[in-house]
Amino acid sequence: DTGVSQDPRHKITKRGQNVTFRCDPISEHNRLYWYRQTLGQGPEFLTYFQNEAQLEKSRLLSDRFSAERPKGSFSTLEIQRTEQGDSAMYLCASSPGPPSYEQYFGPGTRLTVT
Amino acid sequence: AQKVTQAQTEISVVEKEDVTLDCVYETRDTTYYLFWYKQPPSGELVFLIRRNSFDEQNEISGRYSWNFQKSTSSFNFTITASQVVDSAVYFCALSERKPTGANSKLTFGKGITLSVRP
Numbered sequence: 001d002t003g004v005s006q007d008p009r010h011k012i013t014k015r016g017q018n019v020t021f022r023c024d025p026i027s028e029h030n031r032l033y034w035y036r037q038t039l040g041q042g043p044e045f046l047t048y049f050q051n052e053a054q055l056e057k058s059r060l061l062s063d064r065f066s067a068e069r070p071k072g073s074f075s076t077l078e079i080q081r082t083e084q085g086d087s088a089m090y091l092c093a094s095s096p097g098p099p100s101y102e103q104y105f106g107p108g109t110r111l112t113v114t
Numbered sequence: 115a116q117k118v119t120q121a122q123t124e125i126s127v128v129e130k131e132d133v134t135l136d137c138v139y140e141t142r143d144t145t146y147y148l149f150w151y152k153q154p155p156s157g158e159l160v161f162l163i164r165r166n167s168f169d170e171q172n173e174i175s176g177r178y179s180w181n182f183q184k185s186t187s188s189f190n191f192t193i194t195a196s197q198v199v200d201s202a203v204y205f206c207a208l209s210e211r212k213p214t215g216a217n218s219k220l221t222f223g224k225g226i227t228l229s230v231r232p
Contacts, residue, residue, distance in 0.1 A: 031218075033219065033220075035220075040224070040225075041224055041225075042118075042205050042207070042222030042223050042224050042225050043159070043205075043220070043222050044222070045219040045220065045221070048217040048219060055216075055217055056217045056219070089157065091159065093159075093220075095218070098218075101147045101164060101209055101211070101218050102149070102161050102164050103161070103220060104161060105151075105158060105159035105160075105161075106158070107156070107157060107158045108157055108158065110157075
């Protein structure tokens with residue numbers, strides 16, 4: 001399978017706990033994006049990496065959120081001190097960059113904070 | 115600021131009917147990209163099409179066709195002879211065209227839930 005993969009697919013955690021999600025992009029895609037999708041809404045941009053550099057963060061990404069992409073391959077998204085409002089689907093996408101602007105999405109990680 | 119509006123929230127049709135999903139967008143950029151994605155019940159977003167702002171030629175792919183009209187800032191999607199497997203949420207999205215190295219994040223609409231009944 002050469003698509004974008006995400007792990008875990010589902011995560012249930014108690015409020016106040018820390019969680020970490022992993023995304024493995026399509027190999028050789030140097031651009032990686034994280035989005036968040038809540039019920040009945042379209043995905044919303046969280047952050048963007050080009051290779052290992054995090055080049056943009058949305059204002060949606062509070063200081064409890066941190067993302068990394070060491071070595072420009074896989075990426076992790078960590079949420080510290082989770083809140084019930086963090087419950088959502090977290091989507092990862094990768095893109096080869098110009099001239100191709102398509103983003104290919106993984107299956108997502110569904111987070112439920114109880 | 116970019117904005118994508120999908121005014122229809124839910125559409126229900128009977129199999130073999132044609133259905134059109136509307137998308138209206140706002141952007142200050144003269145060069146941009148428009149996309150349609152499908153999100154089936156399994157949840158994974160599937161890329162369907164990309165359209166460049168400088169190419170207004172309509173496109174057909176099997177039962178799918180797209181009508182891009184820059185004058186009305188619309189990028190509508192038509193499914194001909196719908197099938198039950200077309201049941202999904204469909205998202206329209208917009209991305210600015212940027213130089214190499216710059217973020218080309220997608221701005222999505224809220225999606226349209228299409229139900230195709232047998």
